[in-house]
Amino acid sequence: MSAILILGGGVIGLSTAMILARQGHSVTVLERDSEPVPGSPEEAWQAWERRGVAQFRQPHFLHPPVSRLLGVYLPDVKEALVRAGCITFDRLATMPPSITDRTPREGDERFLTITGRRPTIEYAVASVAKGLVTVRRGAAVEGLRTGRSAANGIPHVTGVRTIDGEEISADLVIDAMGRRSNLPNWLEAIGARRPIEEAEDSGFIYYTRFFRSRTGAMPPYRTELLTYFDSFSFLTLPGDAGTWGVTLVISSSDPVLKKLRNPKQWTALIAACPLHAHLLDGDPITDVLSMGGTIDRYRRFVVDDVPVATGIVSVGDSWACTNPSLGRGITLGLMHAVGTAEVVQQHLDDPFQLALSHDSMTETRVTPWYRNTIEIDRKRIAQVNALIEGRPAAPQSTDSRAQIANALSVAMMHDADLYRAAAEMRSVLALPQEVMARPGMVDRIVEVASTHEAVNPPGPSREELLSMLA
Numbered sequence: 276m277s278a279i280l281i282l283g284g285g286v287i288g289l290s291t292a293m294i295l296a297r298q299g300h301s302v303t304v305l306e307r308d309s310e311p312v313p314g315s316p317e318e319a320w321q322a323w324e325r326r327g328v329a330q331f332r333q334p335h336f337l338h339p340p341v342s343r344l345l346g347v348y349l350p351d352v353k354e355a356l357v358r359a360g361c362i363t364f365d366r367l368a369t370m371p372p373s374i375t376d377r378t379p380r381e382g383d384e385r386f387l388t389i390t391g392r393r394p395t396i397e398y399a400v401a402s403v404a405k406g407l408v409t410v411r412r413g414a415a416v417e418g419l420r421t422g423r424s425a426a427n428g429i430p431h432v433t434g435v436r437t438i439d440g441e442e443i444s445a446d447l448v449i450d451a452m453g454r455r456s457n458l459p460n461w462l463e464a465i466g467a468r469r470p471i472e473e474a475e476d477s478g479f480i481y482y483t484r485f486f487r488s489r490t491g492a493m494p495p496y497r498t499e500l501l502t503y504f505d506s507f508s509f510l511t512l513p514g515d516a517g518t519w520g521v522t523l524v525i526s527s528s529d530p531v532l533k534k535l536r537n538p539k540q541w542t543a544l545i546a547a548c549p550l551h552a553h554l555l556d557g558d559p560i561t562d563v564l565s566m567g568g569t570i571d572r573y574r575r576f577v578v579d580d581v582p583v584a585t586g587i588v589s590v591g592d593s594w595a596c597t598n599p600s601l602g603r604g605i606t607l608g609l610m611h612a613v614g615t616a617e618v619v620q621q622h623l624d625d626p627f628q629l630a631l632s633h634d635s636m637t638e639t640r641v642t643p644w645y646r647n648t649i650e651i652d653r654k655r656i657a658q659v660n661a662l663i664e665g666r667p668a669a670p671q672s673t674d675s676r677a678q679i680a681n682a683l684s685v686a687m688m689h690d691a692d693l694y695r696a697a698a699e700m701r702s703v704l705a706l707p708q709e710v711m712a713r714p715g716m717v718d719r720i721v722e723v724a725s726t727h728e729a730v731n732p733p734g735p736s737r738e739e740l741l742s743m744l745a
């Protein structure tokens with residue numbers, strides 16, 4: 276039996292740990308935050324102290340691949356999510372009234388997901404993990420230990436050191452320390468090359484308020500969960516136990532809209548948007564919570580075809596994290612966790628091959644989603660900032676990929692199959708390049724888009740919003 280150490284007991288660290296334990300490994304999770312798992316989801320929401328996860332009480336949504344992967348690899352976690360009150364949500368429920376063809380299609384069940392508030396999700400994951408792996412809460416790691424190089428003089432990690440000075444050995448160390456993981460500095464400290472790192476501030480600020488239903492019934496979704504207005508967006512996410520979150524997303528370069536952090540102004544804006552106003556019909560269970568400074572960051576641990584170190588890999592947000600408006604972090608993290616467990620199963624006895632295979636699995640399965648996500652972020656923030664600064668919007672792109680993407684955003688509002696095609700991309704089921712390669716897809720998008728105009732969601736224009744805030 277091999278000993279595997281997971282650094283970080285967040286959703287992805289614990290999920291990776293459980294999948295590996297199921298393969299027969301002896302897995303220990305070291306988590307810096309000391310508080311034990313609370314006794315109930317409500318206690319988790321009210322009182323669980325999770326300083327290591329800044330976004331712990333921010334809005335979270337799980338895309339359909341989470342439901343499918345949990346069903347295959349961690350069915351007990353899926354059951355625990357249901358027991359904790361998480362709900363099944365049909366991504367097709369947001370199909371607009373302009374689509375009259377409501378006939379179900381074969382395979383529609385791929386759009387079903389299970390979701391809830393982050394503390395509830397983490398409570399369910401952590402409750403199951405307690406019985407499967409050793410989770411040491413209050414164990415903060417501060418550096419790596421090394422042993423004899425396994426290949427070509429490359430530093431080989433053989434364990435970690437905690438801030439209490441304890442040294443713990445392992446056959447493999449997995450970094451799941453989240454978006455603030457300090458791994459590149461730790462690698463440098465053991466003489467390794469720094470990994471490739473790309474990072475940029477996504478430029479968004481999030482103002483969120485959670486509500487609870489007064490009747491137990493959930494409000495209907497009258498438009499997409501993420502709706503773009505000219506200089507702001509709404510992200511409206513269903514939660515567990517009759518709750519939901521309403522998030523206003525603005526640009527961090529927009530000082531005037533920062534007034535919307537004030538609950539009075541925030542409420543006035545939502546109330547002024549006909550497809551969203553009904554989401555105020557509940558009891559607020561939080562103030563308006565704000566979050567900004569979220570970076571998109573990607574790391575690669577094979578440089579010039581050589582791993583920077585062996586005996587260690589990175590998974591989830593510590594590998595790459597994205598701006599949360601597309602709500603993809605846990606979905607991509609779980610895909611990464613499953614791929615990591617496969618690579619470990621095949622190559623645990625060959626550290627050099629394990630590092631290379633982990634890199635190639637990551638680059639094939641998850642990096643394309645990271646790239647897709649930051650492309651969407653960059654395009655959106657550029658549009659919003661151009662409007663704020665009074666610059667003309669970027670000229671219509673001559674890139675045919677961008678033109679087809681624009682055409683799809685129009686066509687999906689009028690055609691049931693094109694709606695599903697767009698929903699597959701938004702739900703992390705298929706990459707744009709896969710969808711567009713389907714026979715006849717591009718022609719159909721162009722044809723449907725050519726007979727319809729883009730429709731903006733109803734709500735105040737920027738000028739109207741500025742006068743509301745004056």
Ligand SMILES: Cc1cc2nc3c(=O)[nH]c(=O)nc-3n(C[C@H](O)[C@H](O)[C@H](O)COP(=O)(O)OP(=O)(O)OC[C@H]3O[C@@H](n4cnc5c(N)ncnc54)[C@H](O)[C@@H]3O)c2cc1C
Nearest residue numbers: 283285287307327330335336416453591592599602604605
């Ligand atoms: C505002 C916001 C909203 C988001 N919304 C969504 C969403 O809707 N859907 C979605 O899927 N994702 C969302 N995400 C992303 C999601 O939160 C992350 O992808 C997810 O938390 C990653 O899980 P993880 O286990 O990799 O890291 P984390 O959850 O960050 O866990 C890392 C853990 O490592 C521990 N740790 C750190 N350093 C040490 C150390 N030295 N020693 C021991 N332990 C350590 C921390 O205490 C923490 O528990 C959002 C993110 C933000 C910022």
